[in-house]
Amino acid sequence: IAGITQAPTSQILAAGRRMTLRCTQDMRHNAMYWYRQDLGLGLRLIHYSNTAGTTGKGEVPDGYSVSRANTDDFPLTLASAVPSQTSVYFCASSDSGTGSDTQYFGPGTRLTVL
Amino acid sequence: KNQVEQSPQSLIILEGKNCTLQCNYTVSPFSNLRWYKQDTGRGPVSLTIMTFSENTKSNGRYTATLDADTKQSSLHITASQLSDSASYICVVSANKLSFGAGTTVTVRA
Numbered sequence: 001i002a003g004i005t006q007a008p009t010s011q012i013l014a015a016g017r018r019m020t021l022r023c024t025q026d027m028r029h030n031a032m033y034w035y036r037q038d039l040g041l042g043l044r045l046i047h048y049s050n051t052a053g054t055t056g057k058g059e060v061p062d063g064y065s066v067s068r069a070n071t072d073d074f075p076l077t078l079a080s081a082v083p084s085q086t087s088v089y090f091c092a093s094s095d096s097g098t099g100s101d102t103q104y105f106g107p108g109t110r111l112t113v114l
Numbered sequence: 115k116n117q118v119e120q121s122p123q124s125l126i127i128l129e130g131k132n133c134t135l136q137c138n139y140t141v142s143p144f145s146n147l148r149w150y151k152q153d154t155g156r157g158p159v160s161l162t163i164m165t166f167s168e169n170t171k172s173n174g175r176y177t178a179t180l181d182a183d184t185k186q187s188s189l190h191i192t193a194s195q196l197s198d199s200a201s202y203i204c205v206v207s208a209n210k211l212s213f214g215a216g217t218t219v220t221v222r223a
Contacts, residue, residue: 042213105157
């Protein structure tokens with residue numbers, strides 16, 4: 001069982017380019033999340049999905065979009081990347097979206113926008 | 115201002131020694147509090163979870179305490195090992211999750 005996989009592991013991207021970060025889980029969890037982690041700051045929620053077909057905005061959603069076409073996949077898209085989006089991005093999943101369940105995190109994608 | 119404050123920001127300890135990490139929060143209403151361990155280059159992994167009625171929870175050499183009245187939690191690492199070198203993140207659940215910035219622990223031989 002892989003748990004949560006993310007791709008790519010790292011990426012250097014020119015400003016203005018479009019980029020999709022991929023996330024797949026095999027635990028059949030209902031809820032999935034995207035966070036960014038910056039030095040000195042806690043993980044910040046970008047977008048979430050409590051179940052397939054639904055999505056919601058987190059704390060820092062601007063410049064990002066997500067989709068949840070099925071249970072397993074939750075891609076994060078940067079439509080036009082900017083340097084402030086340089087960060088480490090973590091995808092996570094949990095059995096439900098209530099906050100009482102443990103979230104399981106992927107290994108992260110390190111993104112650099114130049 | 116972050117609703118979850120962790121201290122210290124970083125610490126270095128010798129292998130075999132104990133250490134205690136602190137987490138103070140202002141999040142309300144409180145549901146539960148988790149400690150996560152994040153190894154360098156990896157995603158966070160849950161260590162412990164405590165609800166309002168629990169004041170201590172252990173996971174091997176890791177012991178977490180919670181004082182819901184003062185809104186403080188601590189994570190105690192006993193007999194540290196080199197593999198304990200990591201960032202430890204306090205996460206408080208209310209109507210959403212609030213993450214602390216983490217404490218980076220370095221264990222030296």
